[in-house]
Amino acid sequence: MTAIILIHCVDQPGIVARVTEFIHSNKGNVLSLEQHVDRSAGRFFMRLKWDLDRFMIAKEKIGEYFQTLIAAPYGMIFDLYFPGQKPRMAIFVSKMSHCLYDILSRWESGEWQVEIPLIISNHADMQPIAERFGIPFHLFLVSKENKAEQEARQLELLHRENIDFIVLARYMQVLTTDFLKYYPHRVINIHHSFLPAFAGAKPYHAAYERGVKIIGATCHYVTAELDAGPIIEQDVTRVSHKDSLDTFVRKGKDLEKIVLSRGIFLHIQRKLLVHDNRTVVFG
Amino acid sequence: MTAIILIHCVDQPGIVARVTEFIHSNKGNVLSLEQHVDRSAGRFFMRLKWDLDRFMIAKEKIGEYFQTLIAAPYGMIFDLYFPGQKPRMAIFVSKMSHCLYDILSRWESGEWQVEIPLIISNHADMQPIAERFGIPFHLFLVSKENKAEQEARQLELLHRENIDFIVLARYMQVLTTDFLKYYPHRVINIHHSFLPAFAGAKPYHAAYERGVKIIGATCHYVTAELDAGPIIEQDVTRVSHKDSLDTFVRKGKDLEKIVLSRGIFLHIQRKLLVHDNRTVVFG
């Protein structure tokens, strides 16, 4: 049994000593510790994982004790996780299967410690794939007129299923700010460009027109501003004048699925901390 | 003795057969041939290098014969080069030495078949480096008031020295449209971002603010619109939350010098063809 804590606060002397002493003196054993200080912002970040086997504070009391003894005096914001409890992930998808297969095959093989209670889509195309993997598929036909209503129904479903976070696996709808406020930094998107280049619609068209020599994909948390949320992971691949728009799309799909899956895995492992619209990605 | 011809025209049947037959029937030996058809634009591109040793048309007549017999009937635009004649390159530089050293050390070692008759700068900082390599250094202090006048003097110098093309090795001045019209697709710049992301001033600051996970550099031909000319080469390197603005700049400098030098080398080898603000880069 282990615990993970993610912390950030104003930088100040003695934080590491105080936190590690708290773990050590209560007979916890530090399994990994990473800290980062953003000097320009004067901010401290830490991820700490420790063994609970002989820890003297009961699991359900750790948050309260940490808040009282350490977080309050240091002005910390923290999140506490127990890796033994798998997070529950919903997938939103439209018509393309490449990211969906990549996610489901990792889940099926046991590569990820995650549960996938449901898949939501605005098209029926991916239903057969969901069924092959035995995952309930929910169709929500979204139009301009019914968008608010459909999002409300989606949220109800997500809450009923205790969904912790959402993955947009090439979901071709913009979520409203109203929706997003229920999942702050808990909606992961893959954008098919090297952001901030080619934000918005049709990035491969725009990249082709511009004559770039490298294309990319960006995994980020969704925020109210389109394609402007905190970046989790990016990667690129070479293209040349020999490539057409079709081969941009084909090469890009390989990037998209790998970059999205890397981002999801970082989230599942609780290695991501967001501050000031940027991510700290602990190794 | 060899010749290189770069061709482009509307795509039409039989071009390769006609051009290679022209070479072959006149006892030229094709050393390399690359062709590309841009299907969406309906345009044909070709680079051909051949051995002149037994070629039956005199070197100084090749252009005329090719124009009459082939280019005119097919509506081709072509450029003819003789690699034995080294192109003459001017370097424009401001205060940073990394690109300058990279260029000069390649030139000195014989890696490039190019002549460097002069270095132009708006600051005196790089003068000692130019002198170490025995290259004349010309200082042109440029201000808003005297910019037109100084560019005119620079152009006079460039023409007097028969300069074929110009390299902006982190030159911190924008060249005017008036200047550029004398060197169309003959001014090579290095921009310290992955264009079109972060065009304009202070790209590392902007990239740092945005929280990107990869930074890049772009080598391009300069056109009237800032940072929007045809891209020759790009490359990227990973960054993380651990990087500061300083390390963005330091890592970026390694990219800049390598990407710029790759672009220059492609230009020297006559492997670049520009059409519709994009480059064809022959392998």
Add this chain to the structure above:
Amino acid sequence: MTAIILIHCVDQPGIVARVTEFIHSNKGNVLSLEQHVDRSAGRFFMRLKWDLDRFMIAKEKIGEYFQTLIAAPYGMIFDLYFPGQKPRMAIFVSKMSHCLYDILSRWESGEWQVEIPLIISNHADMQPIAERFGIPFHLFLVSKENKAEQEARQLELLHRENIDFIVLARYMQVLTTDFLKYYPHRVINIHHSFLPAFAGAKPYHAAYERGVKIIGATCHYVTAELDAGPIIEQDVTRVSHKDSLDTFVRKGKDLEKIVLSRGIFLHIQRKLLVHDNRTVVFG
């Protein structure tokens, strides 16, 4: 309707002119042409794709005419393909699903023009996946004792199904030289290292022990000598001291599936030519 021809022969003057004239004079239209001369070996390679719509030689006669008129006098070795006829690919797999899913999802989405009539395995683990995609799954339990016999049965099945080429998608058995002679340069393997480093068994263990900072994967044609066949494609990813053997394996799997699929796609498109244990990979 199009045709693709792959050619190699001793380098000699006039080949391109002669071949393109053959296409052009018979009213074929060249769609793409790539040629390569290996100067150190004095060898010429070419891939040419042309439109057959108005071609004056009947499809089934092209090979004969080309042999008589061009290949014989120039001493060429050539292969002729008609992209309209999908190649038939067999997949050999053992216990891991990542490459298999990557292949099947591309096939299902129509990304590749290929048929997959069967999957062969020495374990039953992947049978459910094959069934989901509706592909016949054949179990051949292979032991030292029955290997010759099982390979004979596999060959019989492959011939009966008119299999053109075989993909080893992390198949954990070595094919015998006897088997391979029926599929020369038609068995594609993925090796989980950056060959020639870490050939043979347990490459991730060896890479971890050596303390490398980058791991790789290599797609190659299988030949009699283990892991020494012509390399089709390679790629790499960064690792660090933070990685364990487990994360080497996890990161490596992403490389394996992408590199294998790139190699397969090149093969399907007839872009690969093998000579002297090396590949020419036409763009």
Add this chain to the structure above:
Amino acid sequence: MTAIILIHCVDQPGIVARVTEFIHSNKGNVLSLEQHVDRSAGRFFMRLKWDLDRFMIAKEKIGEYFQTLIAAPYGMIFDLYFPGQKPRMAIFVSKMSHCLYDILSRWESGEWQVEIPLIISNHADMQPIAERFGIPFHLFLVSKENKAEQEARQLELLHRENIDFIVLARYMQVLTTDFLKYYPHRVINIHHSFLPAFAGAKPYHAAYERGVKIIGATCHYVTAELDAGPIIEQDVTRVSHKDSLDTFVRKGKDLEKIVLSRGIFLHIQRKLLVHDNRTVVFG
């Protein structure tokens, strides 16, 4: 004024708490802290940098106090550095200038906090470059017969100049085990291949023969066994059938200089720890 300490020992509970408490209780301020536990080897590694401005233990006493109070009870091996004191680096070079220029231009621009008191070579070719940068150049003509004697003279020079570490910037001589014992994990080499592939002489020839699609360079500490020392950094670049041996060499040179310089910079910053022939590279 800052201090850096590099520590490794058998993994055991409470190390981080104990060390950070030592810094904190003596009024030091931790600037950065990185720790790593190699679970398979059961070993703990840490790099800690702290501010000495108000530190209560005098700089020259820190080592003694740390040894007595912490290192001894925990069985730690540690190294203590004061970044204000620039390390002294000797460069060994033969006939090629690309790594040498890369190193000297970084040093001259102030990118690295290092002193370069001397350059040693077995050829006179690089003497003019050394002189341009005002660095004493020492020629040691090495033959089979005089190797022991020349190494003895080199060592005498290195000791007289208080050299801390040595960089082999494409130095084409093997240093003897006798020599190396004076600079354990203090001789940095660049090997022009992706080790362990193509160790030994002529790696580009071997890579070309093998038909690889990617070539690499490896920066490592030199040990008694040729090209088998702890790897510091590696990088790769793509090649294709279009590349000749000459272009392998040319592309490789760009890799070599960048990878070597990255390795040197890590060493200068005291970010490298060696254990069991592998490096821990602190971010």
